[in-house]
Amino acid sequence: MSQRWNYKNIISALVTLIIAFVIYISIPAQVKLPKFAYEVAGSFNARTVPYFLTITIIILSIIDFFLSIRMNLVKNITKTDVEQQEENKIKSHNYIGVLIAFVSILLWIIFTIYFGFRLATIFLVITVMLVIGHCKWWQMVLLSFILSIPMDYFLKAVLRVYLPEGIFFE
Amino acid sequence: MLYDNILFALGNVFAVHNLIYIMIGTMIGMFFGSMPGLTVTLSVALLLPFTFGLDPASGILMLTGTYCAGTYAGSITAILINTPGTPSAVATCWDGYPLTRQGRSYEALSVALNSSVLGGIISAFSLLFFAPQIAKMALQFGPAEKFALTFFGLTVIARVSGKSLSKGMVSALFGLLIATVGMDPVSGIPRFAFGRYFLYGGIGMIEIFIGLFAIAEIFRQIEERTQAIKAGKDMIKRKIFSWMNIVPFYKTIIKSSIIGIIIGVVPGTGGSIASFIAYDEAKRASKEPELYGKGSLEAVSASESANNGVTAATLIPALTLGIPGNTVAAVFLGALMIHGMTPGPQLFVEQGGLMYTLMIGFIVANLIMYLLGLFAINWFDKVISAPPSILLPTILVMCLVGAYTLSNSIYSCYIALFAGVVGYLMQKYGYPTAPMVIAIILEPMVEQALRQSLILSDGSPMIFLTRPISLAFILLSIIVSFLPPILKYVKAKK
Secondary structure (H helix, E strand, C coil), rough: CCCCCHHHHHHHHHHHHHHHHHHHHHHHHHCCHEEEEEEEHCCCCCCHHHHHHHHHHHHHHHHHHHHHHHHHHHHHHHHEHHHHHHHHHHHCCCHHHCCCCCCCHHHHHHHHHHHHHHHHHHHHHHHHHHHHCCCHHHHHHHHHHHHHHHHHHHHHHHHHCCCCCCCHCC | CHHHHHHHHHHHHCCHHHHHHHHHHHHHHHHHHCCCCHHHHHHHHHHHHHHHHCCCHHHHHHHHHHHHHHHHHHHHHHHHHHHCCHHHHHHHHHHHHHHHCCCCCCHHHHHHHHHHHHHHHHHHHHHHHHHHHHHHHCCCCCCHHHHHHHHHHCCCCCCCCCCCHHHHHHHHHHHHHHHHHHEEECCCCCCCCCCEEEEECCCCHHHHHHHHHHHHHHHHHHCCCHHHHHHHHHHHCCCCCCHHHHHHHHHHHHHHHHHHHHCCCCCCCCHHHHHHHHHHHHHCCCCHHHHCCCCCCCHHHHHHHHHHHHHHHHHHHHHHHCCCCCHHHHHHHEEEHHCCCCCHHHHHEEEHHHHHHHHHHHHHHHHHHHHHHHHHHHHHHHHCCCCCCHHHHHHHHHHHHHHHHHHCCCCCHHHHHHHHHHHHHHHHHCCCCCCHHHHHHHHHHHHHHHHHHHHHHCCCCHHHHHCCCHHHHHHHHHHHHHHHHHHHHHHHCE
C-alpha cells in the first residue's frame, strides 16, 4: 500500500490565498477614496474593512496551507490506494454533466437577452434533462413547454414580471 | 376601555368576510414565501393596492395573513429543495434539507409549521400585552448596541463551521468581503463595483442564496448522478404528526420565540439574525448537539420559531414609535397611513379598536396558517417524489426566474450562477457555506453600526464598553465563543 498525498486542502488553501492576495492588491483601484474621506473618517474609511478582511484571509490561508502539509506528513492521514479505490467505487462522478449544466445556464442567460425567455428556457430544460437522463421525449417536450410559455404568461399576468421576449417575439 | 377595544377587535376579526380575507392573504403569503426570489416584502407590497378598496380592518387583516404565512413559507423550499424562500429561512436549510435527504421531509415540514405557528402566536401575545414596555427597550438600541448585537450574531459562525474552524472562518471572511461590494454605507464610495452600475447597489442576498444553495445542489446532484434524490424517494417516511410530537421542543420553541421578539423589536435587524442566534442557543443547550447540521428537528423548530417570533415584534416600534423594524414593517406602516392611521404613542388611544384588531388578527392568521399548512404540507411533501429529471430542471428555471425577478435584471442571474459555482466548489473542497451566508446577511449591519458608533465616539472603541447593553452583548459573545472550548479542555484534562 503506497502512501499518497491528499492535495485537496493544500490546493484550496493556495487558491484562497491567491484570491485574497489579488483582492488585497486591487483595493486601491477598486475603492477610490476622495481626499475628504481621509480627513473626515480618519483612520477608519471605506478601505479599512476590505483590508482587514483580506489580510485575515491571507493569514488564515497561510496557516491552513502549512497545517495541510503537516497533516500529510502524519502517516495515518494520507490516503492509501485501497482507500482511494473505495472512494472511487462509492461515487462515479459526472463532471462532464456539471460542466454541460454550467455552460447551458450561461447560455440561457445570454440567449434570454437575444432570443427571449421562452426559447432559452426550452433549450435549458432539454439540455439539463438530457444530462440527467432517465426521461422520455414527451416529458422533455411537455416540461420545456410548461416552464417556458405558460410560465411567461403567468409571470406577466399575475406578478407583472416581464422577462425578455427576444428578437422573435417582439 | 381596553376590554371594549378587545371586544370590538374580536368582532372584527371573527366576521366571516374578514376570516376569508385572512385566508386569501395567508394563501398568497404561502405562495410568495415558498418561491425562491419572491419575498414577503414583495407580497405585502403587491397586495397593498388591493386593500385600498377594503375597509381598514379587512385590508390590515389580509396583509397580516400574508406577512405571517410568507415568513413561514420560506421554510418549505428550504426543507424540500435546499433553497430558502426568505433570508430568515437560511438556518432552516442546514437541518431541514438533511432531513429531506433522510426521507424525513414530512416530519421537518410539520415541525416547521408547528414551530412557526407557536412562534407567531407568542410574538402576537407580546404585541398584545407588552408593546409599550418593549418599545421602550427598542429605544435603548443605538449604533453601539446594534453593533454588539450583530457581532454576537457573528459568533454563530464558530458553531456552524463544521469540522474545520479555519475553513469556516475563511468562508465567513469571504462572505463579509462579498457583502462589501457596492456603496460604502457611510461615505457612499463604490467598492469592488468594477465600473458596473448593477454592482453599485451591492450584491443581492437572495441571488447569492439561490446560487449557493439551489444551483450548487443541482450541480452536486448531477455530479453524483442524482443518487441522493432516488435514495430519498425510496425511503420517504410518512407518519402522522400531531402537537404531541412537538412537545419535546417546547422549551426550545419558547426560548427561540423570545429571542425572535427581542431581536425583532430592534429596528434594522430582522428574522435572519434571530434565527441564527436561536439556532446557536438551541445547539448550545441541546442534549444532541452533534445532530445539528446533519438533520435535527429541534434545530428546525429553533430557527422557525425565532423567525416567526420576529413577525409581530417588528411591528412594535413601528406602531408605537413610527420606526419600522424591517422592510415589511415599513410597508405595513405605509398601509396603516393609507388607511388613515398615524403611527405613534397616540395610535393606541385614537385607533385602539383597529390596533387590537391587528393584534388579535396576528393570532388568528397564525391559526389559519396552521390549518392551511396542515393541508398544504401533504402536497409539498410530494414534490420530492418527482423524478430528478423533472424536479431539477423545474427548480433550476424557477431559481433563475426568481433571481431575474428580484431586480428585473439579467445580471442577477449571472450572480446566482457565479454563486452556484462557488457553492459547488466550496462543497467539493470542504468549505461550509453556512458561515458565508451568515456573514453576507450580517456584514452591512455590522459595518454600518460599527462606523456610526466610531463617528459618535470620535474614533474611540470605548463606546462599546461604556454602554451597558453593548457591554453585555460583547461579554456574551466572548463567553459563548471561548467558554465551551475551555470547558472541553478542562474536561479532557480531568
